[in-house]
Amino acid sequence: MEPTKWLTHDEHRLWRSYLDATRMLFQDLDKQLVRDSGISFADYEILVLLSEAEDRRLRMRELSDASTTTRSGITRAITRMETAGWVRRVECESDKRGAWAELTDKGAATLADAAPGHVTAVRSAVFDALSPDDITVMAGAFTAIRDRMQERRSTT
Known part of the structure; x- marks a missing residue:
């Protein structure tokens, strides 16, 4: 069994911020x-x-x-x-x-x-807090995450 590859500081910060923002966004909406x-x-x-x-x-x-x-x-x-x-x-x-x-x-x-x-x-x-460049980068990143997850679901 491979050792756990722990999240880096920046990865952890991103992950926690994403979780918090998503939870608060759903609650606010x-x-x-x-x-x-x-x-x-x-x-x-x-x-x-x-x-x-x-x-x-x-x-x-x-x-x-x-x-x-x-x-x-x-x-x-x-x-x-x-x-x-x-x-x-x-x-x-x-x-x-x-x-x-x-x-x-x-x-x-x-x-x-x-x-x-x-x-x-x-x-x-969401969008008023972001620049047009942020939106482009985030759209690409979340599309890649979604596509990877869909691919994994189709193979299981």
């Missing part, structure tokens, strides 16, 4: 969305994913894999969002065990109403 639109950050993310999907619907498993919500959390969120009229479950004809979550017109309108305040909060929390 959730507070803003709840305060201004009555919708949680997790629900907003689900509505965005459905709005971007073909026919505005995804399998429940795909939705869980694409979001920051667990599979059991997706089930609870979709139930809550069904009650609000934002999504509907559609039985999967090719697999009777599976179901689609489909964005309704009311859900799309809810997303459209929440989006301007959310984008303003994202810009204020």
Whole structure:
């Protein structure tokens, strides 16, 4: 077994700053969305994913894999969002065990109403703190991290 390759001081600083910033960002975005639109950050993310999907619907498993919500959390969120009229479950004809979550017109309108305040909060929390060069470097770095993680997932 190879010895542990510990993080350098700068790597540790970056890692902790990333974790802290991500946690605080999610908390702040959730507070803003709840305060201004009555919708949680997790629900907003689900509505965005459905709005971007073909026919505005995804399998429940795909939705869980694409979001920051667990599979059991997706089930609870979709139930809550069904009650609000934002999504509907559609039985999967090719697999009777599976179901689609489909964005309704009311859900799309809810997303459209929440989006301007959310984008303003994202810009204020993230992009206003960065230079154009920072954005370019960070976009490249996070794309590389994401691509590496996706590659690892596809081989396991």
